[in-house]
Amino acid sequence: MVDAVVSHYRQNLELKELAALAGCSVRQLQRRFKQEKRLGPMEYVIQLRMESASRMLRHTDASIGEIAYKLGYRDMYYFSRAFSRELSFPQSLRAGLHYTKLLGTYEYPDLPAVERLAPDLIICTEVHEQYLERLSGIAPVLMFKRNENWQTILSLFGELTGKRAEAKHIIADYLRRTALLSEELATVLAGKSVALIRPLDSLVRVHSAAHRTGAVLYSDLGLPVPLFVADTSDTAYHISVERLPAVQASHYFLLSNGLMQDGISATEQRVLGMLGGGEEQRVHSVDAATWIGSYGPLGINGIVDQVEQALLGVT
Template sequence: MSVDNQMALWNEAALRVLDIRRSALQPGNSLRAFRLPSSAFLLANRGRARMVLDGVEHAVEGCYVCHAGKGASLDIVEVAEEFNYDIVYYKASLAFPCRQELLRLYREDNPFRSQFGYAPIYPLSLLTRLELMRRHWQADAQLDKFQVRALFHQWVHEILKQRYEYVDHSGRVLGPLSQIIRYMEEQYAERVSLDDLSSLFGFSSRQLQRLFKSELRMGPMEYMNKIRMEQAQAMLTKTEVSLKEISEAVGYADSYYFSRAFKKHYGISPQHYRSEGRISPSRSSRISIGEGRVRSYSIADDDNHYQYKDEGAIPMNRRTKSMLAVSLMLSLMLFLAACAGNNGGTANGNGANASPSAPASTQPASSAAAETAQQSSYPVTIKHMKGEWKLEQRPERIAVLDTQFVDQLLTLDEQPAGSVTAAGDSSDFPEYLTDKLSDVKVLGTKDEPNLEAIIAMNPDFIICTEFQEKIYDSLTKIAPTVMLNRNDDWRDTLVTFGQIVDKKSEAEQVLAAYKEKTERLKAELATKLAGESVALIRPRDDMIRVHTPLHRTAAILYEDLGLTAPEQVREVQDTAYPISLEALGDVGADHYFLLTDDMFSGLVEEFKSTQTWKSLEPVKQNRVYTVDTTLWIAYYGPIAINKVVDQIGEALLGHS
């Protein structure tokens, strides 16, 4: 029967999995004259034996797949080493009524009773699908049984595809690189590490790196990232799903790291990629078009995760009475705005951000003219996560709902009128900023801003982050509001703040000074360390987190200052990974920056008291430098970043 005819019958058949059995035969044992109770696929995954199906012999070594119909006789003999195999029993029947042509094909050559066997060229494809199917089969829920049915169709498709497309026609035996690439193309949505790939295909990490570099001129994880980015690109252009959903669909637990990886690959942020004509204009207003060099840490793995509530959800004030008061105040403000008629106000380019009009100006004409001259750079368009905002004039009373934005404003010699409080700090605002602040209203916390306090301070501009997504609409009713990605690179955020407060040249000067400072320090460090490696670690939850170059703070060490990351740290495709204290020596760094804070100080001291810690060479050489987690991780503004750079220079060079 031709392949097309066989496929026509498979397509029309009703398929039902009856059982999935896993078995093993030890050397010297055998299985004889076993009658298959139904049609079945047998997949061997390990060992060496001779298998006989209705008198047809199959020499089996390693992975081997075969098929036979109900009543077929199965013998497995001459088992030379432990022989592991799974049998999937199924029933197939044609759904009546059906075309006479199909009935004729079914009677002449029933594919569900046919016998074949071959060594698959992509064994992992079959093994991973079968393992997933078996796991669902063992569960009791009906939903899992339904999933088995869907997975069985995919599994059979892969078996037949490999049989007809590769084995029967081409006779090719593919090399390991093709096998690995095929596996990557199927498993890109999973958290696959370099070690996973190496162990699956029997390589060391170094051998696998060499194989990819010699054939493809890129590393295996770089190639995996290429596959993921191509899939993400298609989803961005063809769907409306959120960035978080896309990042998870292509194997990234952290949407911020996904954004950074996408921009590094394509030179444009995913939000911008979507908004620049690659999707319908009707959607662009709802999608971020900010382009940031994203430094991130997963919310699930965030170093300050204990400060978040409800996994990052932003609950509004839970007291009904307070909510009622807020609603009444908002309604009153909208009513007064409507009564203002043609009075002057802040124009905007986004109807969703409509705000009350300001009272008519009463200042003398000469003062107004002077102010107009100072505001020559306006109007300016601010790109943010909710679209664009056309800012007609310089805002005077700015409310910020993230303390790192306080840092940004103070860098430009500006004062916020109100801010949420600092997370993980004993004072309302970061201690390193308190002497620079004056008369700043407290607006609740980042996780739970106080809408009543925001209304009371009467802002003319609000800057929030995605943490305030749930109250964004309420904020826009108080004042013009822009939403910035809190994990955008601080340099990009500073440029945006320069636009908002008309200090673009000052922002550029800060960036130029930082670049000059880090380049100078980078040269000194290169001379002093001569390639010695540095790692950023933080004990927590009875483990130690090792931060990789993908983490936004670790990037200061490895990118801004050009320090060398240990090989093990470079290989991990995530912002951080956990290890035990006993495995710390395997990281192999020559220097360690040790993050600690009040919450985990006890654990740090416990680790330091162990013999394992004391035996580490960097500990013996006084090359472990203790730094404050809150400053290094929680705050991400220019002032904090410069302090971190100073501390790095002081630790490694002995001076600031």
């Protein structure tokens, strides 16, 4: 019975339809789930959907709307509210979140909840431009670009919170660290270029220095940019897997979705097979969610840690 529900949890089915798929009555299905899962069958379906949504949100480029559709939801607002209730944070962040409230999701903010909160200031990105008029009616709005430099954001937060000195200290430490590390890396790499790539469904995204994470590698750490991605008019280029050798990098930081569904995609497998490894070409797989989703000093310094470990062997 449980297996039948697990196989169909993405479909928009009612309880009686799930019971029919399991080959039993509704009452039998409910009793079996209470015994085995201590949840009702529909509660278990929601749990499976939220776990899947969390993985897709962290490890793919899919939007909230796309995720909702894949999981059988047709009402985006309902899904946003359901996901917000189930959303959890890493243990390392929970201690500082006691006085925070979930206000919807990144793409679908719960505007009535924002109004009830009555904030003094609203901070958002250009992704929320469609809500700007309504948000401005609630409180003054500070809107950042989606790809805004984290140092700019931290400096402004320092001003707003009366912690300008602390913010300057964090940034100064980072600049000092990356300056010293860039000198070591220049010696080790000796002109060998480094690429930042992300396998998608059927293509490979090659990031440039215009991307927030690319800027850490190419601007802050001074890593040599492949000629293929020297242009910074866009944050990334999309190429076929077959064209990947044209990048001609010696080191590839591969933004992996391997944590999603406990395995890597077919495209990622092809990329790994094509690059092959060896002394002249090395691949360093890193977590895409961490490298793409890091907007502050903790995450950015974590990326620098991994670059240092990969290229210098520092643990």
